[in-house]
Amino acid sequence: MAVRGSATRRVPGNAMAGVLRDLNRQARVMKRRRDPDAPTEPMEPPRPAEPRRAPQLWSGPTATVATTDLFGQVRWDFPLPFEVAPVVSALAVADFGGPGDAVTAAILSVDEESVTVQVSIIGPGYVRSAREGVGVHLTAVRSTPVELG
Structure with missing residues (x-):
């Protein structure tokens, strides 16, 4: 803690000196206090809270982990439909797989209620559907309409 006349206050051009000086002034000034015997203004009673309605359509982001079927596809039905087709991410x-193989997820279709994803294995010289039980991480986020032009 700084003391009056300390080296911090004596150095010209020291920015900290001004801060310490203001803190010292604030510590010495007594704040105004309200008279406890003064009459208070009557407060209006709080209004009752309006009941919240559940949204008819899904507006928040949602995510799940699904597994592929025999054909390497995943169909995910959203918990609630979106207003418009959402932005979907699939991983x-x-x-x-062998060395040089890659696992890909391609979104086949998206609508307000569901998404369908095809999972494939890509290797040197071949592309095949993934086997049953491959995990797919899916995320859907509400999209906002954009005007182009």
Whole structure:
């Protein structure tokens, strides 16, 4: 803690000196206090809270982890429909395949109520559907209409 006349206050051009001086002044000034015997203004009673309505359509982001079927596809039905087709992200996670193989997730269709994803294994010279049980991380976020032009 700084003391009056300390080195911090004596150095010309020291920005900290001004801060310490203001703190010292604020500590010495007594704040105005309200008279406890003064009459108070009557407060209006609080209004009752309006009941909240559940939204008819899904407006927040949602996510899930789904697994592929026999054909390497995933269909995810959203918990509640969106106003318009949402922005969807799909990430396939697989720990099999040979060196140089890649696992991809392609979004086949998206509408207000569901998304369909195809998971494929891509290797040197071939592309095949993923086997049953491959995990796919799916995220859907409400999209906002954009005017182009």
